[in-house]
Structures are given as C-alpha cells and as structure tokens.
Amino acid sequence: MARFRQQNVAAAQWSPNGGSLGTVDLTQAKNYPFGDDVFSLAVQRQRLPKDVFKRLQRTLDEGEALDASLADAVALAMKEWALERGATHYTHMFQPLTGSTAEKHDSFYDPDSDGTTLAEFSGTELIQGEPDASSFPTGGVRATFEARGYTAWDPTSPAFILENPNGALLCIPTAFASWTGEALDYKIPLLRSMEALSHSAIRALRLLGDDQANRVFTTVGPEQEYFLIDEQFYFERPDLVTTGRTLFGAQPAKGHELDDHYFGSIPERVLAFMMDSELELARLGVPVKTRHNEVAPGQYELAPVFENSNVGSDHQQLTMQVMKRVARRYGLVCLLHEKPFAGVNGSGKHNNWSMGTDTGHNLLEPGETPADNLNFLFFCAAVIKAVNKHQGLLRASVANIGQDHRLGANEAPPAIVSIFLGADLDKIFEAMESGEGDPHTPASFLGLGASVLPPLPMHGGDRNRTSPFAFTGNKFEFRALGSSMSLAFPNTVLNTIVAEAIDEMCDGLDSNGADVAEAVAAEVKKAYSENKQVLFSGDNYEDEWHAEAKRRGLKNLHTTPDALPEVLADTTVAAMEKYEVLSRRELESRFEVWAEQYAISANIEAETTSSMARTMLLPAALRHLALVEAAGVEGLATQARSLVEEFSAAIVDLEKANIHPDGREGLDLALYARDHQLTAMAKVRLVGDRLEKIVADDLWPLPKYSEMLFIK
Numbered sequence: 016m017a018r019f020r021q022q023n024v025a026a027a028q029w030s031p032n033g034g035s036l037g038t039v040d041l042t043q044a045k046n047y048p049f050g051d052d053v054f055s056l057a058v059q060r061q062r063l064p065k066d067v068f069k070r071l072q073r074t075l076d077e078g079e080a081l082d083a084s085l086a087d088a089v090a091l092a093m094k095e096w097a098l099e100r101g102a103t104h105y106t107h108m109f110q111p112l113t114g115s116t117a118e119k120h121d122s123f124y125d126p127d128s129d130g131t132t133l134a135e136f137s138g139t140e141l142i143q144g145e146p147d148a149s150s151f152p153t154g155g156v157r158a159t160f161e162a163r164g165y166t167a168w169d170p171t172s173p174a175f176i177l178e179n180p181n182g183a184l185l186c187i188p189t190a191f192a193s194w195t196g197e198a199l200d201y202k203i204p205l206l207r208s209m210e211a212l213s214h215s216a217i218r219a220l221r222l223l224g225d226d227q228a229n230r231v232f233t234t235v236g237p238e239q240e241y242f243l244i245d246e247q248f249y250f251e252r253p254d255l256v257t258t259g260r261t262l263f264g265a266q267p268a269k270g271h272e273l274d275d276h277y278f279g280s281i282p283e284r285v286l287a288f289m290m291d292s293e294l295e296l297a298r299l300g301v302p303v304k305t306r307h308n309e310v311a312p313g314q315y316e317l318a319p320v321f322e323n324s325n326v327g328s329d330h331q332q333l334t335m336q337v338m339k340r341v342a343r344r345y346g347l348v349c350l351l352h353e354k355p356f357a358g359v360n361g362s363g364k365h366n367n368w369s370m371g372t373d374t375g376h377n378l379l380e381p382g383e384t385p386a387d388n389l390n391f392l393f394f395c396a397a398v399i400k401a402v403n404k405h406q407g408l409l410r411a412s413v414a415n416i417g418q419d420h421r422l423g424a425n426e427a428p429p430a431i432v433s434i435f436l437g438a439d440l441d442k443i444f445e446a447m448e449s450g451e452g453d454p455h456t457p458a459s460f461l462g463l464g465a466s467v468l469p470p471l472p473m474h475g476g477d478r479n480r481t482s483p484f485a486f487t488g489n490k491f492e493f494r495a496l497g498s499s500m501s502l503a504f505p506n507t508v509l510n511t512i513v514a515e516a517i518d519e520m521c522d523g524l525d526s527n528g529a530d531v532a533e534a535v536a537a538e539v540k541k542a543y544s545e546n547k548q549v550l551f552s553g554d555n556y557e558d559e560w561h562a563e564a565k566r567r568g569l570k571n572l573h574t575t576p577d578a579l580p581e582v583l584a585d586t587t588v589a590a591m592e593k594y595e596v597l598s599r600r601e602l603e604s605r606f607e608v609w610a611e612q613y614a615i616s617a618n619i620e621a622e623t624t625s626s627m628a629r630t631m632l633l634p635a636a637l638r639h640l641a642l643v644e645a646a647g648v649e650g651l652a653t654q655a656r657s658l659v660e661e662f663s664a665a666i667v668d669l670e671k672a673n674i675h676p677d678g679r680e681g682l683d684l685a686l687y688a689r690d691h692q693l694t695a696m697a698k699v700r701l702v703g704d705r706l707e708k709i710v711a712d713d714l715w716p717l718p719k720y721s722e723m724l725f726i727k
C-alpha cells in the first residue's frame with residue numbers, strides 16, 4: 016500500500032481532550048491537587064492512632080527498624096482511605112532488574128461465607144507480598160524452579176492511588192528479595208547505600224564538630240529528557256514499536272542546525288500534554304517544577320524539585336510511566352529511548368545529587384566564602400576522591416545498549432568520567448595544594464550596561480555543559496544517565512563510593528591528632544592532590560581531551576560490554592561488601608543480568624532490522640527499480656540496481672550474523688552481538704538510508720525523520 020501525504024495531515028490533528036481542562040481555578044493554592052492521591056504524612060497524622068503515627072514517624076525520621084506490630088493499624092487506615100478514593104485493588108510495586116516497575120494486583124474483596132464479599136487488608140498483607148520470582152531476572156541467584164520471592168513494604172516511600180478511567184488501585188512501594196534474602200531489585204541496595212552514606216557522613220560531621228545532625232540523606236533531582244512523536248507515525252514503524260528507536264531513517268534536510276527549538280515556545284498540543292501529566296504527577300506527590308523544549312526537534316524536558324534518593328527514585332519511575340500514559344491521550348507517543356533518532360541529539364537524564372542533614376544543611380553548599388568553609392571542602396574533596404577511584408564503576412552504572420549510541424556522540428558526555436568544578440573551586444583547591452596565592456574570589460557583579468537592568472551576581476565559575484560530572488553551585492550533576500534508566504543504581508554507586516571516601520578521609524583525621532582545622536585542611540589537600548587527574552574543565556567533546564585523558568590514565572569504556580566488567584572489579588566488590596550494599600553474589604547476578612539484557616536487546620534490534628529490510632524496504636526498492644527500468648532511463652536504473660544489490664548483500668550478511676554461534680553466553684554473547692550483529696546492522700542501515708533518498712516517496716513504507724520530528 017502506497018503512502019500518501021494526507022496521513023501527515025491526519026497526524027498533525029488533535030483535539031484538546033485533556034483531563035486538566037475544565038478543572039477548578041488552579042492558581043488557588045487550595046485547589047492545586049499536590050499529593051491528593053498520596054497516603055501522605057498529613058493523611059497519616061489524621062487517620063492513624065496517635066501512638067502508631069508517632070512510632071511510624073520514628074521509623075521514617077530516624078531510620079529505626081519498622082515495628083511489625085504497627086502494620087495492622089496502618090493497613091486498616093490505608094485500606095479505608097483507599098476504598099474512600101475508589102480503589103478496589105492493591106499492589107506491591109517493585110523494581111525488578113528488568114529496569115521497569117512490576118505490579119500484581121490483588122482485590123481488597125474476599126468472598127464472605129454468606130455469599131457476599133468483604134473488604135480485607137491485613138498488616139501482613141501490607142508488609143509482605145509473595146510474587147512468583149521465577150519470571151524476573153536473577154542472574155543465577157535463583158534457579159527458575161526456585162520461585163519464591165518476597166516484596167517488603169517500604170514505609171519511607173508513601174503509598175498512593177493510581178487512577179484509571181475504569182477504577183483505581185492502591186500502590187504500595189516495596190522492596191523485592193529472594194527467599195534466600197538476596198536483593199532482586201534496585202531499591203534494596205539504594206536504601207542500604209543511603210544508610211551507609213549517612214553513617215560515614217555523621218562520623219565526619221562529629222569529627223568536624225557538628226553534634227546536632229543525626230542523619231544525612233542523599234538527595235536527587237533528575238532532569239528527564241524525552242521525545243514526543245505522533246502515534247500514527249509510531250505505529251507505522253515496527254522498529255519504534257519493538258525497540259524504541261528508529262533502525263532506519265535518512266537525515267532530514269533540516270536537523271537542529273538552526274537551534275531554534277531549544278527553549279523555544281512550546282507547541283500547544285505538547286503544552287497540553289505537559290500540563291496534563293504535571294497535574295497527574297502532582298496528585299501523586301511528585302514535585303514537578305520545570306518544563307521546556309530541548310535542543311532536538313520534538314524533544315522536551317521535565318524536572319522535579321529534588322527529594323531524598325529513595326523517594327526521588329520511585330517518583331522518577333512513576334514520572335516515566337505517567338508521561339507515557341498521558342501522551343496517548345493527545346495522540347502522541349513519549350519516547351524514552353537514549354537515541355531514538357540517529358544523527359539527532361539523544362535523551363539523557365541529569366542526576367543532580369547532594370547530601371543534606373536532618374538539621375537542614377546541604378553538605379555541598381559552599382556558602383559565601385567557600386575558601387573558609389572546611390566542612391564543604393571536606394565533602395567536596397570526598398566526592399572527587401570517590402569519582403576518581405571508581406570512575407569505571409560510575410561508567411558501568413549508566414551502561415545500557417541505548418547509551419552506546421549516545422555517550423560520546425557529539426551532544427552527550429563522553430564515556431570518560433571526569434569532574435568539572437568551576438573556576439572558583441579550582442582556585443581554592445590549587446591554593447590549598449600549593450600553599451600559595453589567595454584562595455578567595457571576591458563577589459562580583461555583572462553590569463549589563465543599561466541602567467534599567469539590575470546588576471547580576473556572578474556565579475563562581477561558568478557552566479560546562481560537556482562535563483559528565485559537574486559541580487553546579489550546591490550539588491553535583493551526574494549527566495551521563497540515559498533517559499530510560501532507573502535512578503536507583505547510579506545513586507547506589509554514588510552513595511556507596513562517597514561513603515567510602517568520607518570514611519577514608521575520617522581515618523586520616525583520626526590518626527592526625529593535630530588541630531581539627533589543620534587536620535581537615537591536610538586531608539582535603541591530600542584527597543585533592545591524589546585525585547586531581549579526574550578534574551577537567553575544558554571541552555569534553557574534543558578529541559584532544561580523549562588523548563589527554565588517555566595520558567592521564569583515565570578509563571574510556573566505549574560500550575556496555577567494555578564497561579560491565581567494572582561491576583565486578585576488585586575495588587567495586589570491596590566497597591560494596593564493606594558497606595553491605597551488595598554482596599559479591601548480588602553483584603555477580605547484576606553483571607549477568609545486564610550482560611544478558613544487552614545481548615537480548617541487540618538481537619531484537621538485529622532481527623527487527625533484517626525483517627524490516629527484507630520485507631518492507633527491499634520490496635519498495637524493487638518496485639522503484641521496476642519503475643525506472645520501465646521508464647527506460649538507463650542512468651537511474653543503473654544507480655538503483657547497484658544500490659538494491661548492495662542492500663540485499665548486506666541483508667544476507669546480517670541474517671548470517673543473526674545466527675548465534677554455539678556456546679557463547681553472558682558477556683561473551685554480548686561481545687558477539689556488539690561485534691557482529693550490530694556492525695552488520697549498521698551496514699544494512701547505511702544502504703537503506705541511501706535508498707530512502709532515491710526511492711519514490713509514495714513507495715517508501717516508513718514515515719521519515721522529517722515527518723516524525725517536525726509534524727506536531
């Protein structure tokens with residue numbers, strides 16, 4: 016069936032059908048539905064018996080172990096609240112190693128002996144669930160026949176209600192472990208790492224003279240990039256449906272050369288989607304804050320206000336789900352793949368990370384005079400030390416097949432992990448190291464030369480958009496996460512390695528014995544001197560940096576199979592085991608799962624490429640060839656014929672590569688997929704994209720980049 020331009024007209028049409036229309040006046044604070052669907056602190060205070068509420072609070076505030084005897088009272092209150100809000104079912108939501116969230120719904124209603132039903136939800140049902148674990152990846156921790164797995168209620172992440180046009184569901188965030196107690200999810204290690212960091216940071220704070228703080232929370236604020244395209248185009252592309260990215264597609268005449276999209280005004284339909292999803296997220300207690308166009312056509316960003324790492328990570332999963340769901344209401348599909356369009360910017364997720372005390376101090380806040388702020392310099396130096404030591408692990412923590420197309424492409428940070436501090440901090444650390452020069456930078460103002468404009472305070476250092484790990488004022492921004500990723504593992508890694516660095520610096524303080532300020536200054540200087548090779552303030556995209564990084568001995572792990580072994584590096588295992596975040600066995604299981612996921616995804620992409628090439632694109636090319644041959648224009652026919660021949664040869668090569676050699680599995684199979692299947696795929700695509708440029712437009716069976724990216 017030939018394609019016609021009219022389809023594009025249909026795709027560009029939409030009607031404002033959003034849930035946010037016709038609601039009450041949202042400018043009134045009392046009408047804003049923030050947290051309306053959350054079993055929040057306020058709801059708990061109102062609905063729980065006083066002593067139960069207090070004891071539960073202690074679990075949340077002080078990290079005390081949960082007293083199981085509270086569970087019945089909490090379950091009762093939760094059930095009544097949920098039923099009032101129309102929920103008929105509940106689910107223990109968890110994050111298995113698939114990377115997405117899993118849910119199995121149970122009805123509140125049990126049949127009663129008299130033939131009616133009764134709504135039941137006990138404390139045991141709240142605390143513990145028992146989904147069949149055999150269908151989730153375990154990386155060899157459990158054999159398939161050993162199916163038992165448990166979900167355990169996480170009281171530190173509030174329960175909430177998910178609404179659907181046909182009902183509502185109570186969602187209870189949970190952790191997921193095997194019957195033998197190994198973590199089978201992303202939440203458990205994250206929680207363990209938060210405890211580890213709190214422990215180390217409190218130890219440091221005591222040595223630094225703070226006797227007030229009792230807990231330190233790591234915080235995360237993710238900036239989520241995504242694409243929106245019309246669903247008509249999406250469903251016409253088997254590659255998008257099956258793999259989340261386009262496996263074919265020639266470059267459009269207009270890419271993002273004009274830079275007119277970034278921060279441009281937001282198209283009405285897209286804005287309608289944004290407002291609707293933000294309202295839905297607000298009801299779920301996700302503190303969404305910022306929206307804007309991103310640099311690629313059809314690309315956008317959403318960012319919430321930061322929260323503690325656990326809640327922030329759960330909320331991130333929810334955000335991705337809600338965006339995908341709401342997009343469909345507007346005839347759009349939300350693409351979260353790291354590189355949906357070749358040659359066009361990919362999508363990442365900036366992971367803003369810091370540490371804050373229960374007394375309200377951000378440990379990475381430099382204050383007015385950072386040069387005199389030893390506490391700040393201490394924690395900042397610990398981050399530098401940790402990132403340098405575990406650069407490979409950090410790289411591995413953001414590895415997936417989608418990232419292999421993005422990291423090191425011309426818009427994303429390279430696969431080399433380095434830190435950008437900014438001029439002010441560079442100056443302070445350099446002065447501390449050399450003992451020379453004034454570390455202070457006087458506050459300065461930027462005059463704009465027009466007296467009506469206010470003078471602007473200047474920041475301590477410019478921004479460096481190319482850095483994978485940048486200090487941005489009062490937090491570090493780990494910019495290498497992929498757009499589809501869970502925040503949990505990268506943050507687990509960050510928390511653990513910084514906990515280790517803080518502890519090692521504390522050991523140094525302990526043994527120093529001198530005046531505290533002098534001892535701290537000495538530790539900071541030492542950490543800086545030993546690890547400054549990881550600091551880089553230039554352009555990370557330049558080839559020159561890659562050569563320089565190599566001279567410095569920094570790791571440059573290009574692809575996922577290159578990076579994954581870092582998960583089992585000695586330094587990784589030592590840190591993860593020391594803080595009881597992940598045992599060697601748990602690390603091994605993750606390594607296996609990720610290697611397998613890579614090989615499976617690569618294979619799906621390769622199979623999809625070969626089938627699209629053979630059954631969609633080749634026939635189109637043959638029809639076109641018949642057309643030009645019939646027209647008798649020999650020059651055109653020769654050109655078309657030779658491309659068609661090249662194409663069919665490339666397809667045959669890919670089909671051969673898609674037959675896996677015997678005996679390869681795990682990382683070995685991942686390497687095979689990378690070196691044989693993905694390279695054969697790339698060749699097929701290359702010729703396919705050339706064909707797209709010569710085959711008659713009405714014969715080409717796929718929507719083109721110029722349509723998908725620009726028709727909205």
Ligand code: ADP
Pocket residue numbers: 234235236237238305318319320321322367368369370377487489490492
């Ligand atoms: P930019 O990256 O342009 O500086 P923002 O200043 O808006 O953007 O911050 C980006 C993200 O960083 C937001 O999600 C914000 O909540 C988060 N953020 C700010 N402070 C912290 C912090 N202390 N810890 C973690 N995230 C933070």
Ligand code: MG
Pocket residue numbers: 238365492
């Ligand atoms: Mg940012």
